[in-house]
Amino acid sequence: MRLRLLAFSNLSTKISFVFGASVVAVIAAMVAFWYYGFAPLNLKGTRDQRISDIIATQSIQANARIRLLADDLRERRGNLQILASSPEFSALLNALPPTESEAKASLQHTLETAFARLAWAYPDSYASIVLIIGDRQHILAAPAQTVQPPPADAHWLDTVLTPGAIDTVMLDRDTSASAPLLILARQILAPTGETLGTLVLRMIPGNLLAPLARADETLLGPSGRIDLIDGAGTYLAHQVPTKAIPGTSPPSLPAKNHGIEGSFIETRPDGGADIATYRYLQIGADDGWSLVIRRDQDEAFDYIVDRRNRVILLSLMVAAVSMLLVRLFARQLTRPLSALIDTSERIAAGEASVRMPRSMTEHTEELARLARSFNHMAAQVDSRRQRLEIEVNQRTEELAREKATLQRYLDVAGAIMLVLSPTGRIQLINRIGCEIVGRDESELIGGNWFALCLPERLHPDIHQVLETLVSGQRNELSRYEYPILTSDGRERTIAWANTVLRDQDGHITGILASGLDVTDARAAEAAVRDAHDLLHTVIDTSPDWIFAKDRQQRYILVNQAMASALGQSPRAMIGQAAPELDLEDRRDRDDYSDDAVLSGKSVHLRAEHVRDKAGRERILDTYKRPLRDANGQINGLLAYGRDTTAQHEMEAQLRLWAKVFECSSEGVMITDPTHRIVAVNRAFSEITGYTEREAVGQTPRLLSSGRHDAVFYDALRATVDKKDRWQGEIWNRRKNGEVYPQWLTINAVRDPTGTLTHFAGVFSDISGIKRSEARLEHLAHHDPLTGLPNRMLLLDRLGHSIERARRHQHALAVCFLDLDNFKHVNDSLGHHVGDELLKAIASELQRHIRSEDTLSRIGGDEFVLLIDALESIASVERIVRKLLGVLREPRRIAGHQLYLSGSIGVSLFPQDGDDADTLIQHADSAMYDAKQLGKNRFRFYTQSLTNGAMKRLRIESALREAAVNKQLTLAYQPQIDLETGELLGVEALLRWTHPELGAIPPDIFIPIAEEAGLIDEIGAWVLDAACQQLSDWEAKGWSPPCMAVNVSVCQLRQPDLPKQVQRALDRARLPASRLELEITESAIAGHDGVAAIHRLASLGVIISVDDFGTGYSSLSYLKKLPIRKLKIDKSFVADLTTDSNDEAIVRSVIALAGDLGLDVIAEGVELEAHRCFLLDNGCRQGQGYLFDRPLSADALFQRYSTR
Template sequence: MRHANEPPALAQPVLDALLRADIGLLVLSADEQYVIRHCNALADELLTPHVGKIVGRSVLDIHDQLGVSNDRFLAGLEKARQHGEFRFPLKLSAKDGEHLLDARVRVTDSSDESPAGYLFVAIDRTALAASEDMRGTLQRAVDQSPVAIIISDPQGIIEYVNACFTQNTGYTAEEVVGQPAGYQRSGQTGRETYAALWQALRAGRDWRGELLNRRKNGRLYWDDVHIVPLMNAAGKVAHYLSIQEDISERKQNEDTLRLWATVFENSGEAVMITDAGNRIVSVNQAFTDITGFAPGEVIGEQPSILGSGRHEPDFFADMWHKLKTGGHWQGEIWDRRKSGEIYPKWLGISAVRDNRDQLTHYVAIFSDISERKAAQERIEYLAHHDALTGLPNRSLLADRVEQALAHAERNQSKLALLFLDLDRFKTINDSLGHPIGDALLREVTRRLLATVRDSDTVCRLGGDEFVVLAGDLADDDTAGTVAQKLLEVTLQPFEIEGHRLTVSVSIGIALHPADGDGFDILLKKADTAMYHAKDAGRNTYRFFTEQMNINVVERLFIQNRLQQAVANQEFVLHYQPQIALGTGRIIGVEALVRWQNPELGLIGPDRFISQAEESGSIVAIGDWVLREACRQARKWADDGIDQLSIAVNISTLQLHQNDFADQVLRILGETGHDPRRLELEFTESILIHDVDRVIRQIRQLKAAGIGIAIDDFGTGYSSLSYLKQLDVDRLKIDRSFIRDIGSDPDDAAIVRAITQMARSLRLKTMAEGAETSEQTRFLLAEGCEDVQGFLYSRPIDAAAFLRLFQESGGYFSRPSSTGMAAS
């Protein structure tokens, strides 16, 4: 009996119709013994290739062939008998692939209670399943896409966003779905961009572009955007698909690449890139400017095309060793330009490796240091030579004399120092001008060099004073013969720029070993003898004798008075303003000592400082000067002038006192002066002896905030390495270089070299002896920061300086053709 809720059994007419119909169904009918009695064309098409003929065969046999479980089949038939129908899935393999069937079995009508048979009906769901799989795959692809995907309706209302959108923007789908698009707008993309975007979309066209957007956290980022209108069957826009890729990193890399490309091409330093095989692959414009080679002439070549041939193989072996072990090398190297000129350059080479630590390139950066080396060599040269004549200076002469004395001791020979002073040179210099005087000095130099032997040394001490060192003399008379020749060549007229000039010299001679065995004593005695030659009527020479004591007595007289002057406090300070060239502001003063002698009146330092140094009284004088300068500076600060720095000259003897630094600090403590407003000036001679102790003293002063300046720079013993160790703040360019910078190219070149070197060493510069606006304009153009000289003010006493400062407001006007006046 059939239950009330069972589906009715199929009648035979219905079965016949199903078997004939072409409705995409697989239809089989079987009797109560499971023998197949009928099948339609589709069933035959699918099953026959696998199991052969099917009509008249048992379903159970066919299942065995297909590997289908008959137990499950019979259990299914039982359910069909109970409920009238049973549904089950079925997989069949065919020539065109696997088929997925949705199958049903129903019981057919019979005349009694036993079933008349069974009807099997199945529909092929293969295409539908594949379509659903594809849809799922596409959905996952969109959801998991590495770029942001936004779908909106025609009005721009967001309908969908994927996970990448949330990752890029910080907005979740819940926050944006149903809202108008535009959450990411930064406000920094031009309106014209959005106008073009909507114009394209409304016309049914795609739009591509880059937009500067803003994340939820407020940070800006770049999107590469592609928006596509999606059309419906009617050709109308149904949706907009927006694909957005965060390209912030790429943009940053592009900006960085553009920046580096600009730096590469516009760098003042040459850049050369080679591959791992050391073949040139790229050069910049500076490379061409320096070497003369165009890119096409060197790309593909090895850097050896630039070789000068001046370096040994060991030099390059060491270079490559450091490159391979440390990845970097730098140093000075000589190369050859395309023109054939050999020049020095400073070269740095770095090895470039990829993320797998594989060598890919070498990058070489270099600069032409020809001018720098020339400037350094010039400064080093000037440290030991006279700038005007090129002759050795006192420092180099002292070294030559010491060597000659050692040679004389070994060979038991004699040597002579001849001290020459031009007679009445000052009259020529003052009447015809410094350029004529300088030209005369150079011509005198030429004649002196032409007269003495190559082994002799001619030195210019300064002004119109020269010294000749003559060694390996057979006897004393030979020195007289040399002196006579010098008198004769200098007495002959000089033709200088249209002027016929006649000068003579007075010569003093000191001999070794008779007159001493050291440079200083020989020079002193030669100087004494020279003054006797002048007293004898000039244009003659004199040997030193012990009776020549007039100058000695005079010096003793001054030294005795100096001792009394220290005890009686007869010294006063005058102050010369120091000016910032760029603004005209008074930035400080230099304290200059004067001797107020009761008998002789006000005496300048040139008349007593050398004797004070020789006697040692310079230490006491220097202490008084420092104390008085600090006291006066403190008083000015109390009067409202509190931004001034005060410079004080320190002698070598002072510095060589063991407690010098401590003494300076004591004076600062006693006077209350700010150490940062004190600058101590030393001459380069401090570097000749006991350098280590000098450096220790100066470092102690620097640690307290005191400024350090090298006075008369370029006229004494200069060492760049010592300048670095001393941590100097300022170089004071000697007045001898400033005087003729407008007319003497050598002086101008020296000043330029000093200022360039100072800038390279990050030192300040101050020029001494500025007397004309032309000089100050030149100094300002060359980068000299500060200046002092008669153009602004002579040294004046404290009261006069206070009036000057108050009346000028602390400023001088800029230079003019007529001079400089307080504004």
């Protein structure tokens, strides 16, 4: 067993094994010494050092964080001190009785402003701010929208209201929040030392810890965490930089560790251990917080484990490299033997020219002699091989020349030439064969002819033919046909001739096959046969007489109708001579004889009389013409005769009835009992288009329109059979194919014995009446301008579509489309251009929807598209986007190039409604929302749109009553000189307080007023009220320099706006220079706005541009218009100290105004930093909460009249 295990396949492997085993043993010994050897260097000696390093790192982090926490807490207390010492609080608390509602409102506003500034400076930091007036007489809290004032019996109030407790820091543990709140309290003292109130900031302690958690994994590790715990062991905050330690929960500080500082190894509930570092922060006189930094001990040792793994990996790599070097050395030793073996194997494989390498002949003496002997032997063998190859190549070239010559002979043949082996393998094939088969010669040579080119159904028969030839039973087979398959699967019929090929000894070596493609010839023959059979079938099935004679007047063709009428068979009459038939008129007998036809004349015998087998006389209408051979020689005649006996009888009757029918204006049709038409009048032909000759002999089916089914006609016939009369409306078809309505009366005609003899139908064309009805019906259901379905037809189709959708469980969509700014087209170019534009758009939209969908116009510029059998939401989006693209395309209407867009709202069944009205209403709501978002877009319906629409509708309804019920008021915000604080003017701001809806912001109700057409009335009231208020202040002895009033875009479009302004000034007896009109940029973008502004400026009022920079910002208007002031929008002022872009914009506006000689004012000035920046950059006017909020007229007068 041992000898078998140590047996090797070659010498190289054995050498590699011996040396490799030695190297591995040495490396294993080195690794063992490192792991268990000298203690200071081994693996176990580094664990304690690792713990010491982590404790040092955590101590540094804890010290830094506890200092930051203390600094942050001091900063928050400083903020509270600044607020508590603010003159605003002390002035309001000292000057006004706290019981007055207006004083409470002022304090609430000041409190809200203070909280807003804190929230801006410390986002998401403070929970609320509380003002306690006196000893709990009143408690106010901000923000009032989300925070309720604390109850008067809250336990922490006793602490913060303790006399002498000016500055208090404590925790509110009774709060309903998930964690206690931090209370920072500061008493507000009067100059006399009396406590006026207490200001309290409440915040979540965790917000103090948030900045302290900005530690990366390099310092705290993936499992690092920071906990903040108060002195009672209550969890305050918990911050984890990366991930939580598995199995842990927020800790409670053990009582024994409260107030201590140091580092410990603590055991977790899950059995793991943490390295914890504690730091203590004294918060109040009797309270303090502990900051704890923890890290998982096992994670700390990951570094040591990783070091061990790297050592083992390095050892394995050294062992692998050593084994590789040993293997290379062994291969170098055995290379000469391997080269000798390789050369021998290559010569044996046929590489006769290969030799032992020259390096081998210069190796050791024994190997060199062996290599030279081996090369000499190989040279002898190669010489003999070369002589044989020369002979073979010569014979091969001779055979190739012979084969090429044979191939040329075969290619010039006009048929397939094929040489097959006895087994059917293709040895040669000519060009014609390749072309017919549709394959290249390379594909065919060597392949089995029968497998490649023969239908499988013929394999047994062909194999039998092949066996007959190969066995020697026959030397050749000629003129037999079988089909072959082409490369595209079609069959071609080939006429084959085969010959056996033999060698000099008479042995069969192959088969020479010649094939002619007769596919087209056989197809032509089959077509001739089919045509011959068809001709005989047509002739024999014809009711007319058809016959032909040769020059000896013997029948060579007789059809069945003629033979049957004469009582013979067609076969019996062929070859017989026939006597001349009697003629009604003998005068032209010679002209109409068969001899005349055989002489080359074609004749027409209108009344040729013969007797049938029953002896009755028949009248034939016969045509005869000569028959000619290929050389044009007459070799017989062909005759065609129609039995017109009945026709002659009818003609006699028709002549009688024609006299009666001529005077009738209604169509008359008379049929026999079998419903064959026997008579019609002239009115019949005029109405139906069929002549009398075309109608007689036919049935009324000739006029059938196909609109009535068999049930209708069965009921009609049953009524006539029962009552001998039927009257009603029926749809028939004219000869030209037009379907038209008739009013038809059918009467059964009977003889005195009651036998039915005829049916008489009298009818009139009621197409005109129907067209009028159809026109009225179309107008009732279609839009007269565009021809599209109107609302009535849309609701009908939508109702049917909903029913189908319910039955088949599929969805549908309703798209409400409204053209953007279409009113501008009507107003500027006229309604005739608008109508043409609507027709063009309707036509284009109709071309881009599916035939099963419905596009309707429901009024004005509103269209509704019904998308039936909806595939998916994505398909609706594709259709809607395509329609928006169609609307955006330019159109030339009446010489004007028009550009338009549209807004589309989409509702879906069944999600958004289950009836037609609801779906259309919801799609309309979605369309309105799309317009609000900026037009030229689409929106899907959501429930919030309905809620918004209902709220908007309620607001609009309430707004119509607001002015009457005196719910509208004006508030006035002062405009201040930023340097001196002097009042420069006031801006009148519209306010609305509804008794049920409460205070409604202007940015909500003003757009509704504009859309509802109420803004003109409201704007006129604002102008009158503002001017009158300025006049009232003057009567009291106080006169603000200017009153600013906002003017909307809609007001500028009213031509009588200058008159309204002048009337308001006249009523108040004010000069125009005291009134400033603020107009937005979008209002001056149109020609109408420019003209209106010029008219207003001519009155002497001041024109200013409001919200400058947020609209079109067209500088050309600043040059053209009489503008005197620019107002910087508050959106640029709000972030003035933090956003460099806003700073650049504000500087640019101020510089632009200065260069153009315009005044500039900034709105939204709320911080002292705003005022300083504006003043430093050249803006001297401003308004905002830094100076005052909008006030009532009385409050403004009381505050500023004494300045």
